[in-house]
Amino acid sequence: xxxxxxxxxxxxxxxxxxxxxxxxxxxxxxxxxxxxxxxxxxxxxxxxxxxxxxxxxxxxxxxxxxxxxxxxxxxxxxxxxxxxxxxxxxxxxxxxxxxxxxxxxxxxxxxxxxxxxxxx
Amino acid sequence: xxxxxxxxxxxxxxxxxxxxxxxxxxxxxxxxxxxxxxxxxxxxxxxxxxxxxxxxxxxxxxxxxxxxxxxxxxxxxxxxxxxxxxxxxxxxxxxxxxxxxxxxxxxxxxxxxxxxxxxxxxxxxxxxxxxxxxxxxxxxxxxxxxxxxxxxxxxxxxxxxxxxxxxxxxxxxxxxxxxxxxxxxxxxxxxxxxxxxxxxxxxxxxxxxxxxxxxxxxxxxxxxxxxxxxxxxxxxxxxxxxxxxxxxxxxxxxxxxxxxxxxxxxxxxxxxxxxxxxxxxxxxxxxxxxxxxxxxxxxxxxxxxxxxxxxxxxxxxxxxxxxxxxxxxxxxxxxxxxxxxxxxxxxxxxxxxxxxxxxxxxxxxxxxxxxxxxxxxxxxxxxxxxxxxxxxxxxxxxxxxxxxxxxxxxxxxxxxxxxxxxxxxxxxxxxxxxxxxxxxxxxxxxxxxxxxxxxxxxxxxxxxxxxxxxxxxxxxxxxxxxxxxxxxxxxxx
Amino acid sequence: xxxxxxxxxxxxxxxxxxxxxxxxxxxxxxxxxxxxxxxxxxxxxxxxxxxxxxxxxxxxxxxxxxxxxxxxxxxxxxxxxxxxxxxxxxxxxxxxxxxxxxxxxxxxxxxxxxxxxxxxxxxxxxxxxxxxxxxxxxxxxxxxxxxxxxxxxxxxxxxxxxxxxxxxxxxxxxxxxxxxxxxxxxxxxxxxxxxxxxxxxxxxxxx
Numbered sequence: 001x002x003x004x005x006x007x008x009x010x011x012x013x014x015x016x017x018x019x020x021x022x023x024x025x026x027x028x029x030x031x032x033x034x035x036x037x038x039x040x041x042x043x044x045x046x047x048x049x050x051x052x053x054x055x056x057x058x059x060x061x062x063x064x065x066x067x068x069x070x071x072x073x074x075x076x077x078x079x080x081x082x083x084x085x086x087x088x089x090x091x092x093x094x095x096x097x098x099x100x101x102x103x104x105x106x107x108x109x110x111x112x113x114x115x116x117x118x119x120x
Numbered sequence: 121x122x123x124x125x126x127x128x129x130x131x132x133x134x135x136x137x138x139x140x141x142x143x144x145x146x147x148x149x150x151x152x153x154x155x156x157x158x159x160x161x162x163x164x165x166x167x168x169x170x171x172x173x174x175x176x177x178x179x180x181x182x183x184x185x186x187x188x189x190x191x192x193x194x195x196x197x198x199x200x201x202x203x204x205x206x207x208x209x210x211x212x213x214x215x216x217x218x219x220x221x222x223x224x225x226x227x228x229x230x231x232x233x234x235x236x237x238x239x240x241x242x243x244x245x246x247x248x249x250x251x252x253x254x255x256x257x258x259x260x261x262x263x264x265x266x267x268x269x270x271x272x273x274x275x276x277x278x279x280x281x282x283x284x285x286x287x288x289x290x291x292x293x294x295x296x297x298x299x300x301x302x303x304x305x306x307x308x309x310x311x312x313x314x315x316x317x318x319x320x321x322x323x324x325x326x327x328x329x330x331x332x333x334x335x336x337x338x339x340x341x342x343x344x345x346x347x348x349x350x351x352x353x354x355x356x357x358x359x360x361x362x363x364x365x366x367x368x369x370x371x372x373x374x375x376x377x378x379x380x381x382x383x384x385x386x387x388x389x390x391x392x393x394x395x396x397x398x399x400x401x402x403x404x405x406x407x408x409x410x411x412x413x414x415x416x417x418x419x420x421x422x423x424x425x426x427x428x429x430x431x432x433x434x435x436x437x438x439x440x441x442x443x444x445x446x447x448x449x450x451x452x453x454x455x456x457x458x459x460x461x462x463x464x465x466x467x468x469x470x471x472x473x474x475x476x477x478x479x480x481x482x483x484x485x486x487x488x489x490x491x492x493x494x495x496x497x498x499x500x501x502x503x504x505x506x507x508x509x510x511x512x513x514x515x516x517x518x519x520x521x522x523x524x525x526x527x528x529x530x531x532x533x534x535x536x537x538x539x540x541x542x543x544x545x546x547x548x549x550x551x552x553x554x555x556x557x558x559x560x561x562x563x564x565x566x567x568x569x570x571x572x573x574x575x576x577x578x579x580x581x582x583x584x585x586x587x588x589x590x591x592x593x594x595x596x597x598x599x600x601x602x603x604x605x606x607x608x609x610x611x612x613x
Numbered sequence: 614x615x616x617x618x619x620x621x622x623x624x625x626x627x628x629x630x631x632x633x634x635x636x637x638x639x640x641x642x643x644x645x646x647x648x649x650x651x652x653x654x655x656x657x658x659x660x661x662x663x664x665x666x667x668x669x670x671x672x673x674x675x676x677x678x679x680x681x682x683x684x685x686x687x688x689x690x691x692x693x694x695x696x697x698x699x700x701x702x703x704x705x706x707x708x709x710x711x712x713x714x715x716x717x718x719x720x721x722x723x724x725x726x727x728x729x730x731x732x733x734x735x736x737x738x739x740x741x742x743x744x745x746x747x748x749x750x751x752x753x754x755x756x757x758x759x760x761x762x763x764x765x766x767x768x769x770x771x772x773x774x775x776x777x778x779x780x781x782x783x784x785x786x787x788x789x790x791x792x793x794x795x796x797x798x799x800x801x802x803x804x805x806x807x808x809x810x811x812x813x814x815x816x817x818x819x820x
Contacts, residue, residue, distance in 0.1 A: 004668075005660040009620045055642075058688040060780055066685045067776040070678040071769050077670050078762070081751030093755050096763070103766040106145065107773040113149040116777045185760040227778035234771050241764070253761045257768055264775035325728050329721060 064116045068108065075104055127184035130191045133199050134240050136174055140167040141233045148226030157225070161214040164229040168207035168236075175200050187314065188247040197449065197596035198243040198376070204574075205369045205456050206236045212464040212571030213361030216471055220269045220359060228268050231261035232365065239373045248303050248313045251377055256296065258373050259341060262366055263289040266358045277474065284357030287350040291340050295347075299337025305330030306381075318385035328392065334381065335396050341374045344434070345403040348427050352415075355423035360471060361571075363419065364463035367426045368456045375433050379448070383440050384601055390440050397434055402532060405431030409536045412543050418466055419476045421543060422459075425502060428540060429455055435533060436517045439524040445597035447516040450590060454513035454579070458501040461575030465495045468564045468572065481547055483556025491562060492551045494576045499544040501579045504537050508583035516590070621661055627654030645683045652676045664745040 082097050111117055128135065144167065148160050175196060183190045210232060217228050238257030245251040267285035270278065309327040310317050321327055336347065343351040355363045382393045408427030415421035433455075436448035468491055469484065470476040485492040501510030514537060518530045564572075582589050627650050634647025652675045659668035743749045754762050 004663075004665050005620055005657070006616075008657060008660055009616070009623075012623070055688070057690070058685065060689055063682075063685055063689060063780050064776055066682055067780075068773060070674075070682065071773055073674060073678045074769060077673055078754070080669070081666065081747055081754055084748045085751040085755060088752065089755055096755055096759065099763060100766050103763075104769060106142075107770040110145060110149060110770075111773055111777055113152050114777050114781065115152075116781055186757070188760055223781075224778050227774055230774055231771065231778070234767060234774075237767065247760075249758065249761050250764070253764045253768070257764065257771065260768065261771050261775065264771075264778050267779055326725050329725070 064111065068111055068117070071104060071107060075101065126182065129180050130182040130184040130189065132178075132180050133171070133175060133191070133195070134237060134244075136171045137203075137233065137237050137240055140164070140171060141230065141237060143167065144226070144230055144233060148230065152226070158214050158218050160226045160229045161210060161217065164233060165207055165210045165214070168203050168210065172200060172203045172207065175203070183246075185247075185250075187316075188250050189241070189244045190246055191244055192599040194596040194599035195240075195244040197592055199240050201453055201456055202236060202239045202243075202369055202372075205365065205460060206232060208460055208464075208571045208574050209361055209365040209369075211574075212364065212460075212467065212568050213359070214567045215565040216359050216361050216467060216568075217268070224268050228265060231265050235259070235261040235265075235365075235370070239369060242373055243376055245380070246315045248307055248315070248381070251315075251380060252300065252303060255373065255377050259292060259296075259370060262370060263292055265362050266354060266366070268362070269359055280357040284350075284354040288354040288358075291347075291350040295337045295340030297337075298340070299334050302330045302333030302335075302337055306334065315380060315385040318381065319388055321386075321389070323389075323392070331382075331393055332396060335378075335393070335400065338374050338378050339400060342371055342378075342430050343427055344400045344430050345407045345427065346400075348404075348408070351427055352420045352423040355426075356417060356419045356476070360419070360463050360467035360476075364460040364467075367423070367463065368459050371426070371430060371433075372452050372456065375430075375437070375448075375452075379437055379445065379600075383437055383445060387440065387601065394438060394440070397438055398529070401431050401434035401438060401529070404428065404434065405533060405536050409539045409543075413539070415543070416478055417476050418470065418478055418481070418547065419463075421478070421547070422462060422466070425540060425543070426459065428536065429459075429502075431536075432514065432517055432533060435521050435526065435529055438526060438529070439520045441524070442594075442597050442601050443520050444524065445600055446590070446594040447513075447520040449593035449596055450516050450586075451513040453589060453593070454501065454509040454582070457575045457578040457582075458498050458508075458510055461494065461572055461579065462498040462502065464568060464572045464575065465491060465498065468568050469495075469562060478547055478550050479554075479557075481551045482554035484551040484562075487556050487559065488562045488564070491564065491572075494572055495551060496548050497576060497579060499548055501583070503541045503544040505541070506583075509579045509586065509589075511583065512586045512590075617661070621658070624654045624657035624661070627651070627657070641687045642684060645680055645687060648683065649676055649680045652680065662745070666745060666747045666750040669747065 078100065079097070082093060086093050144160055144163055147163055151157055151159055179191075179196050181192050210229065213228075217225050221228060235258050238254045238259075238261075242251060242254035242258060245254050263285070266288050267281065269281055305326050306318070306321070307313050309324055309330065310321045339347040340350075355367065358366065382390075382397070386392055404427060408424050408429075408431060412421050412424035412428065415424060433448065433451060436444050436451055438444070439447070466476065470480050473480065481495075484495070497508055501508040504510045504514035514533075518533060521527075521533075522530045631647045631650030631652075631654060635644045635651065638644040638647055652671060656668045656671035656676070659665075659671060741749075
């Protein structure tokens with residue numbers, strides 16, 4: 001049986017232990033200043049003073065870029081499976097995938113020609 | 121399984137449509153710098169005309185993708201009527217889209233074609249997964265098309281458009297997972313994704329839960345009564361030529377998807393789904409028609425009337441045999457032609473002023489007698505008055521339902537048809553009796569007039585002589601009910 | 614308690630905690646990150662069900678792309694729109710509604726398990742060795758399910774065309790009044806965009 005979840009569990013446990021041990025080690029070994037002032041709590045203790053909220057409004061133009069990204073993300077998922085079975089299916093799979101990519105490229109060309117990816 | 125030449129031959133019609141899509145896409149990219157062009161709209165219209173003509177040249181029958189897709193008399197019949205609907209709606213909408221969404225005409229026509237492609241593939245799909253994907257392909261473009269108009273400077277109208285489109289979108293995307301979960305449960309109980317295997321499902325509560333979820337998911341898309349809230353808002357705020365499409369072809373698509381699973385797939389297990397569908401049918405008939413009574417906006421009134429019509433469709437599905445499906449198909453054609461025509465007239469009358477209250481129709485008979493007469497005929501067809509096609513459609517559905525033992529449902533339907541007559545004639549009364557506020561005739565663009573004329577000829581012609589349509593509907597219904605046929609044939613009617 | 618059930622409970626806790634954060638969080642960004650936790654938890658459950666491919670898709674597409682889109686939308690609205698509207702429904706109605714829905718779902722699940730375990734007598738058919746692996750899914754996808762696969766490209770294209778039709782901005786740039794400027798305008802002269810390093814940042818108030 002293929003037990004992929006066991007390795008995931010081991011990975012989770014190891015990463016949790018690692019992260020916790022680093023924090024505990026820092027607590028024990030680190031030289032922490034006992035005095036908590038306003039300055040020690042700021043994000044950057046030196047340099048330019050931050051001002052205003054950190055959340056900026058993004059321009060809606062980013063949204064189209066994000067959506068085109070999702071398109072090719074999904075394509076990448078299909079490419080994984082395709083790469084694995086390529087030796088078994090041969091020519092048919094190649095034709096399939098190039099049709100798939102071709103149609104998706106058409107969408108990309110459309111986005112490009114409509115100026116959706118252009119910064120004004 | 122490999123794709124063979126035979127497969128591609130079976131897929132001729134969808135492939136022709138895809139070729140048209142590709143052409144429009146290229147044309148749109150090539151002319152993207154030109155503003156205000158109607159080129160893609162005309163290309164879409166003439167392309168659809170060519171595809172329609174090609175359906176008469178060499179109809180093919182057979183199965184593709186290892187039995188997942190089948191082309192036969194049924195697909196030919198439905199494809200033709202979907203293409204007619206798409207072409208008429210494109211023709212009627214060219215001017216409106218040029219005026220209101222001049223920078224998005226290409227996108228609008230492309231999305232319409234994608235939606236049509238999904239519909240044309242769906243009617244031949246014999247596999248639940250393919251069915252669902254085609255259904256999504258046919259419905260997702262509509263969300264965007266509902267929001268295609270962006271008005272500058274008219275904040276209130278803009279907000280209305282956004283509200284209608286968002287409601288439509290949210291209902292659409294929430295109902296899809298519901299239907300998908302239902303399909304997953306059904307598939308789990310059947311153990312196979314093909315329609316033909318549905319008959320062998322073990323009767324279990326999970327199967328019933330699956331069917332119920334499927335019905336509610338599809339109910340949202342159809343706008344049957346407990347799930348109808350989005351329909352009037354979306355119809356009111358979207359451009360009328362688009363509503364002409366939205367209120368017909370996608371509804372028929374959803375009904376066909378339901379019919380494929382329930383009527384054709386579970387034809388020997390009808391006890392599983394008839395109670396639920398009967399409930400929905402009665403609720404839709406009663407509430408749809410009564411809510412329409414108080415409406416002062418034409419588009420909202422027609423939206424509720426459309427909800428009521430879904431009830432008659434479901435009545436035809438409830439019959440559940442070849443005759444019922446044939447009458448269903450006759451009703452489909454009658455509804456397609458009539459409703460598209462009605463909304464195109466609404467666009468002609470209310471499109472410029474953006475005011476779609478019934479009062480705008482006042483004295484239409486004196487302003488534009490032809491427009492008033494066509495609206496009257498469409499309304500009579502919607503109400504089911506002799507001798508326009510809507511009369512035969514209602515009559516045939518009633519006869520089929522009566523023979524199948526649904527006499528009480530027929531009585532309910534007939535009574536509600538009388539209620540419907542009242543609100544349809546209200547518009548007619550305003551058109552013919554009231555004094556017009558403005559005397560000058562309404563300027564109608566030739567493209568829009570042509571769209572109205574096609575629908576008018578259809579309803580009058582089939583109303584006078586319904587036999588050819590009835591016979592082709594019968595042949596299509598017979599082909600539809602065969603789930604595991606070895607002999608696939610096609611007749612050229 | 615076997616190690617398998619420990620793993621399952623970890624995933625279940627992640628799912629439920631994430632879902633709770635999504636619903637309860639006052640800050641929408643935090644809600645989106647709660648959703649991320651839920652999605653990752655579900656991916657873990659897919660692994661336990663031998664659906665490795667689904668788990669990978671869940672992480673790549675949902676955690677990697679869909680949540681990003683969510684966060685994008687929230688950032689488009691900006692911090693100004695993040696005030697959560699206070700509902701006027703009483704907490705009693707909300708709690709009763711939640712309990713009602715939970716009861717329906719639990720009852721359905723209970724009945725389903727009962728019926729299903731009776732039908733199969735507690736035994737499930739054994740799966741093939743490589744069930745759910747990327748390779749077996751790929752084999753299905755490129756032979757049996759070729760038609761839906763190619764059709765999905767049409768869906769993806771529709772999403773791109775739709776996004777362009779809806780989100781493409783063709784509006785003129787409108788000036789903002791100085792007291793209506795967001796911090797982005799005050800400090801960067803507009804929303805942060807990739808800009809030429811040679812081009813100086815000016816504090817003009819137009820967008």
